[in-house]
Amino acid sequence: MLLSESESEYKLSLTHQPKKSTLIKNTSAILVTNLSKYVGEGANKIEILNGLNLQVAQGESLAIVGSSGSGKSTLLALLAGLDVPTSGAVEIGGQPFSALDEDARAAMRGGQMGFVFQSFQLLPTMTALENVMLPMQLANKKDAKQLAIETLEKVGLAERLQHYPKQLSGGEQQRVAIARAFAPQPAILFADEPTGNLDIATGERIIELLFSLNQAANTTLILVTHDVQLAQRCGRTLTLQHGQLSAI
C-alpha cells in the first residue's frame, strides 16, 4: 500500500477564491467543428475521429467516455492542441486554436489550460512546490510562488512543499499534479484518466478534490475516462464511439 498518509485529513480551504478567467465571455469555452483525425493512408487508413462536433460552455464539466482505443485521448489531445486534426477546427474562447502553429498553441496552453494526467507526470528533478510553479513560470507569472504555495495548501500538502516526487505517495503525487493544474487559474482543465493509477479509495478522494476545486474556480473541465461512475460526477457525459460523440 503506497498510501501511508491520511488522505482524508487535508482540508480544502476555499477562503481564497481563484480569479475566474476573464478571457472567455459570452461565448463557448470550446467549439469543435467537423473535427476529423485519420492515421495511415490508403487501405491502411484508420479513422479515429470522423466529423465530430462539440460545444462546451464556460464552467461546464464534461466527461468523455468510451472503450479503449475509441479515440478519447486523441480527442483530448486535439482539444488541448497537443495534436493537429486532419480536418475541422477547434476554437478556444471564440478564437481559432487548431489552426495556430505549434508554438502559438503552446503559449495558449500555458496561459489558459491545465492538465491532470493518469501517470501524474511530475518532474522528478523538482520539489512539489517547483512542479506546481513550473507552468506559471513558463507563462512568466510574477506571483507564481505565492500561488503555488496557496494551491498546495489547498490540496493539503502544505507540509510537503519541499518534497520530491519520489518522496511522495501516489495519491500525494496526483494532488501535486492537481495543484499544478489549478494554480495558474486556467480557463479549461483537461484530465486524462486522473484516477487510473490509483487505488479506489485514493482515487475517490482525488476526484472529490478535483471537483471541489473545479467548482470553486468555475473552470471548464474536460474529463476523459472509461469509468462511467466517475463520468457521472460531471455535468454532462458524452460517449465516443466510431469517431463520433453521442450523449448517454
Added chain:
Amino acid sequence: MMLNLKLAWQQLRSQWQAGDLRVLLLALVLAVTSITAVNFFTNRISAHLNNQGGMLLGGDAVIIADHAISQKYSAEAKQHGLQASSTLEFASMAINSDKNQLAEIKAMDDKFPLVGDFGVQFSAEKTVRNVRARPAKGEVWIEPRLANALKLKLGDQLELGAIKLKVAGILLREPSRGGDMFSFAPRVMMHMYDVPATQLIQFGSRVKYQLVLAGDAEKLKQFIGKMTPKLQRGERIEDVKTARPEIRSALDKAETFLGLSAMVSVVLAIVAMLLASAPFVARSQETAALLRCFGASKANIENIMLIQTALLAAIGGLAGCLLGYLVQFGLAHFAGKLFLENLPAPNLTPIAVGLLLSFAILFAIMLPHIRALKNIPTIQILRRNFVLNPSRLWLNYLPVITVITLLIFLLAKTFTLALAFLAGIFVICLVAGVLAYCLALVLHRASQSKAISNTIGLGMDNLKRRLGLSIAQIIGFSLGAMVLMLLVIIKTDLMQSWQSSLPVDAPNRFIINIQQNQVAPVKTLIRQLDVNQASPQVFAMIRGRLVEKNGQPISAEMFTDERAKRLVSREFNLSSTAVMQADNKLLQGRWWRADEAAAPLLSLEQGIATTLNIKLGDTLTYDIAGSKITLTVTSLRKVEWDSMRANFFAVTPPETLAKFSASYMTAFYLPKSQDDVLNSMLQQFPNFTVIDVASMMNQVRDIMSKLSIAVSFVFGFCVLAGVVVLYAALVATRSARLQEASLLRAFGASRKQVSLMMLTEFVSIAVVASIVAVLVASGLSYYLSRFVLDIPYQFNFLLALSVLAIALVLIPLAAWLVIRGYLNVAPKQLLNSI
C-alpha cells in the same frame, strides 16, 4: 533565460542521480583526458624550444658546419655588431687509468655561452651554481654519468687523447643539449685552447663546428639575410625559431603518433557517448513533451537542451583537462627526458584545446537529439510511447563523423596519413566486426546444444539477440586491447630479434678514426684479442658529398623525403674493397672484376638507392675534399645492418679512391675481461674512437622501454575507452535487461539463475573480444614484422592468455557493476518500475 538555466541544471542534476549521465560524462572526460595529456606533454617541449631557443643554442643564432668555419663569417658578424663565439663538438674516448668511455666533447672559446648558462657543481658540497662560463684552460667539466663510469671525482685527471685535464666541475645542466635520445654518450666540456694538444681531431674525424652569434635582433636578421645565400655545402644557420631541428622533428612525429593514438580512445569514447546518450535523451523526451504541454515554446526546449549540453561539455572538459594535466606528468617522466632534460611547466593552451574538443564532441552528438526534441510531438505525453530515435538516421551521425574526421586531419597533419589512419580504423573495425559476428553465430549454435544448460544457453544466445550492441561492445574492448598488444608484441619481438640475430662472436666494438699508419698495429692487436680473426678487415673511409647525378647537380630541395634531404646535405662515407662483404647480397648488377680494381665503379646499398632514386647505370659525382670523382653504379646490394659488422652504403673497387686521403675503421669482437688490452691500445692510439655496441644497444633498449611506457599511457586510455563502450552499451540496454530480469524472476527464475545467465553473456563477450583482439593484433604484428620491420614473427601465446584473463575479469566486472542493483530486487518492484 534564468528559468531555462534553472530547469537545465535541475534536470541535469536529476539525470546524474538517476545514473543516465555518468557514462556519457565518463566517456567525455576520457576523450578529453587522452587528447589533453598528449597536448600538455608536447606543448611543454615545444614551449621550451620556442621560449628558450637562445638557451638551446647558447646564442641567438648559430652557423653549423661539418668543416672548419671560415673566418669570413666571424668577421662579417663583427661588422654587423654581433658577438661571435666558436665551439667544436666531436666524439672521443675519455679515459681514467684502466677505464674508458665514449664521450661527446664540446670545446668552446672564451666567450661561450653568449646566451644562457650552465648548472655546474664545483665542490663536493653538491651545491649547483648557474654560471655563464666555460672550463678554464687545462680543465674539464663532465656529466655525472661519465664521472660514475670512469670513477672520477672533482680534482681527478681525465685523459683526453694525448693530454690529461683536471676535472674542475660536474655538469648538471646544459640547456644547449638535448636529452638522452640525441646524446648517447656523456658530455665533456673543455676549453678550445686544449683541443690541438689532445691530437684528437685528425683527418676524417667527424666534427661539428659552430659559430654562435648573439646581438640585436634586427642586426642579426640582416646578417642571416645576407649570409644565408652565401652558405657553403654542409653549412646551415639555425636561429631561436629553428633551433634543434632534430628535437623538433622527433617532437613532431611524437605529437602525430601520440595524437593519433589518443584519437583511437577518442573514437571509442564517442561510440560510448553515442550509446550512453540514449537513456539521457529518452528521459529528456518526457520532460520536453511535458514542458511543451505546459506551454513551453520550441525555443525553450532548445535552450534548455543547449544549456545542458554546454554545462556537460564544460564539466567534462574541465575534468578531462585536469586529468590530462596529471597524466602528462607520467608522459613527461618517462618520455620527456628523451627530448629535453628540464621541461618547463605547461601553459594553458591545452586547456583551450580540451574544452574545445569537449564542446565539439558533445554538441556533435547532442545536436541531432536537440533538433528532434525541439519538435517532439506533445501528444506523446498522453500516449507515453516515446518512439523518437534520431540516432537511427545516418544523417544524425554526420556531425560526429565530421568532428572525428576533422580531428584526425588536424592531428595527422598530412592528408595521406589521415586517410591511412581513417582507413586503418575502418578496416580494423570491419574485420573485428565480421569476426565478432561469426563468433556470435558460433555461440548461438553452441547454445542450442543439449550439453549446455538452459540458463547458460540463454546467456550465450544473448550475444546474438542484441547483435549490434554486442558487436559494438566486442569491437570497443578488442580495439583497446589490440593496440596495447601490438605495442607489447612489437617491442618484445624487436628486442628479441635484435638479440637473437646476433651471433655470439658478432663484433661488439667498432673503432673509427684510425689513421693510415695505424692500420697495421690495429690488425695485430685485433689478432691478439680474437683468435678467430686471422685477418681482421680494416676499411678505408673517405668522406665525400654527393653533388651530381647523371651530370645534373643534386640538392636537398629536390627531395621531399627527410632522409633523402639529410643524405644529400651531409657527407657520405665511401669505402673501397675488392671482395663484397660476406653478409651482403647482390640484388642487381654485377660485382667488379679483378682487372677493374681502379675503375670508377660504385656499389650502392639498395635502401639508399631507393631513397635517392638512383638506378643501376646512373653516374654519381662525389666531391671529396674539393676534388670531384664520377662513379657509375654497377651494383645494388642488400646489407644486413643488424649483423653489427662494418658495412657501407657506397663501396668502390679497391684502388678507385687511392688518391684520396682516408681514415679507417674496423669492427671486432672484444672478449669479456679483455678491456685492459683495449685500454692499452687507446693509450697507444688516443685518437681512436671506440664504440661499445653492447652499451649502445642497452641505451637503445632503455629508450625503447621508456618510450613504450609513455605510449602505454596513451594506449591505456584506449583500453579504458573500450571498457567504457562496454559499460555504455550496458547502460543503454539497462531498462530492457531490467524487464528481462524481472520477467524471468516473475516466471520463477532464481536470483542465481538470472545472475548466471547474465554472467554467461558477458563471459561470452569477453571470450569473443579477446579472440578478436588476439587475432587482429597478431595479424597486424605479423604484417609489421614481416614487411615493415623485417624481423621474424612469433605468436605470443602468453600475451594472448593474459588478454583473455584480463577480459574475463574486466568485462563481467563492468557488467556486474551495472546489473547488480536489480538482482536483489523483488520481481514485483521491478515490474512496477518499468
